[in-house]
Amino acid sequence: xxxxxxxxxxxxxxxxxxxxxxxxxxxxxxxxxxxxxxxxxxxxxxxxxxxxxxxxxxxxxxxxxxxxxxxxxxxxxxxxxxxxxxxxxxxxxxxxxxxxxxxxxxxxxxxxxxxxxxxxxxxxxxxxxxxxxxxxxxxxxxxxxxxxxxxxxxxxxxxxxxxxxxxxxxxxxxxxxx
Numbered sequence: 001x002x003x004x005x006x007x008x009x010x011x012x013x014x015x016x017x018x019x020x021x022x023x024x025x026x027x028x029x030x031x032x033x034x035x036x037x038x039x040x041x042x043x044x045x046x047x048x049x050x051x052x053x054x055x056x057x058x059x060x061x062x063x064x065x066x067x068x069x070x071x072x073x074x075x076x077x078x079x080x081x082x083x084x085x086x087x088x089x090x091x092x093x094x095x096x097x098x099x100x101x102x103x104x105x106x107x108x109x110x111x112x113x114x115x116x117x118x119x120x121x122x123x124x125x126x127x128x129x130x131x132x133x134x135x136x137x138x139x140x141x142x143x144x145x146x147x148x149x150x151x152x153x154x155x156x157x158x159x160x161x162x163x164x165x166x167x168x169x170x171x172x173x174x175x176x177x178x
Contacts, residue, residue, distance in 0.1 A: 003057060005033045007050040022049035032057075053168040055104060071101040072109070073163050079113045080156050088113045088152065108169055111177040112155065120148040 008018050008029075015033070019026040022045040029046075032038050038046055038057055047054040075095050081087035089110060096106050123144055131140045155171050162170035 002033050002035065003052075004029070004046060004050065007052055008033075011050065018046070018049060022046045052166060056168065067103050067105065067167070068101060069163060069167055071095075071099055072103070072105050073160055075101060075106050076109050076156055076159050076163060079109060080153060086117065089117060105163075105167075105169060107176060107178050108172050109159070111173055111175075112159075112169075112171065113152075114177045115173060116148075116152055116155065120145075120152075123148060 004018075008015070013021070015026050015029045019029050022029075022042075024042055024045055028038075028042060032042075032046065043054050043057055047057055075092045078091045078095055079088040081091055084091075092106070092110050092113065096102050096110070124141065127141045127144045130136070131138075158171055159169045162168055
């Protein structure tokens with residue numbers, strides 16, 4: 001089944017209603033549901049109207065059907081292991097490759113964790129300098145590390161909820177490391 005048709009029906013919208021909501025013609029919706037791939041403004045408008053990721057609209061439907069969202073969620077939740085050095089990157093990568101769950105969503109999950117690990121290290125290393133400049137307490141490094149762990153926990157939990165609801169990530173990057 002076409003991804004636009006599937007999500008339109010999930011939202012109980014007619015073609016006319018989706019066309020109005022997206023700001024495109026009904027004929028455009030019909031062409032896309034028949035197999036045409038949207039581009040530019042149409043792609044963005046329909047993705048927003050259906051509250052789905054634009055990548056889903058341009059991805060091959062067979063690839064979407066092959067994505068095991070339970071495995072995607074497991075890979076995402078495995079990145080909670082932030083307290084193990086590089087565990088938030090290595091464990092999801094290992095699961096991805098062992099279970100053959102390599103797809104665009106799992107690559108984004110690992111990219112987020114790589115970015116967050118780099119950011120956390122930079123913040124932690126910068127804390128002693130900031131502490132000295134502003135005469136902060138000795139616990140400032142501990143506070144920064146705890147905030148980094150809590151932020152990562154928030155990212156993972158928020159993305160897990162979005163994977164359950166809409167089969168996409170809520171918090172994602174505009175670039176990829178893998």
